[in-house]
Amino acid sequence: MTQAGKTKILIVEDEHAQMELLVYNFQSDGYEVFSAMDGEEGKLLAEENRLDLIVLDWMLPKLSGIELCRQLKRGANTKEIPIVMLTARGEENDKVRGLDTGADDYMVKPYSVAELLARARALIRRAGGINADRIQTHGDIVLDGEQHKVLRNDIPVKLGPTEYRLLSIFISRPGRVWSREQLLERVWEDNLEIDLRTVDVHVGRLRKALKQVGKEDPIRTVRSAGYSLD
Secondary structure, three states: OOOOOOOEEEEEOOOHHHHHHHHHHHHHOOOEEEEEOOHHHHHHHHHHOOOOEEEEEOOOOOOOHHHHHHHHHHOOOOOOOOEEEEEOOOOHHHHHHHHHHOOOEEEEOOOOHHHHHHHHHHHHHHHHOOOOOOEEEEOOEEEEOOOOEEEEOOEEOOOOHHHHHHHHHHHHOOOOOEOHHHHHHHHOOOOOOOOHHHHHHHHHHHHHHHHOOOOOOOEEEEOOOEEEEO
16 A cells, blocks of 8 residues: 555546446445546556556557556556556457556456456555565575565566566575466465466566566476476
C-alpha cells in the first residue's frame, strides 16, 4: 500500500457501464479509486498519484491501453505499479503481446468482477509484501527486500513486481528446479486461470533484465521440468 489508509487504484476504461460497475465494486471493496476514460488522462493520473494498481482496458481513445502500459512500464515513477489488462481479445498471441508489453495480469471480457477483485488483491499483495525485511544474495545478485531493490554486480536491475516475485522465489532456494505449476501457485497464488505460457513470458522478462547488466543468464531451463537459479 502506498501509505496509511486506503489502497489506491486507477481504472482506465472508456465504456461508461463497465467503468461504473468497476468503480462501484472496487470502492465497495475498500479501495480509493481514480478513473479515466481515455489513455492520455490515464497516463496523467498515473504520473500524478502514488498508485497501488492500474486496471487498464486495451482499446482506448487518444492513447491505446497497450501503448499506455508500455509507457508506464518505462516511467521512473510508474514502472513498478502492477497493471491488469482488460480486453475482448482472447487469442493466445494477444495475451502474450499484452504480457510482453509489461502487463502483470490479463483478463478477457466478459469477466467475473469477483475474480478481478481477487486478482487485484493478489497483485497488490505480491508487489508490497515480498521478503519485506530480508536481504538475499546469490553470487553477484542481491535482492534487498527492505528497499525493494535488486542489484547485480552492484548495478541496479529494474524489475516489475511479477519478475521481482519470481526472483525472490528463485533466490530463496538456489539450484532447486521449480516447475511451472509450482511457480504459478507461489507467484499468482489464488489466480487459478493463469496459463503456463504466462510463466514463460515472465521468466523471459526476468532473464532479459538480469542480462542487461552485461552478465550471463543465471536462470537454467530444465527440459520438461521447469526453471532453476544456478
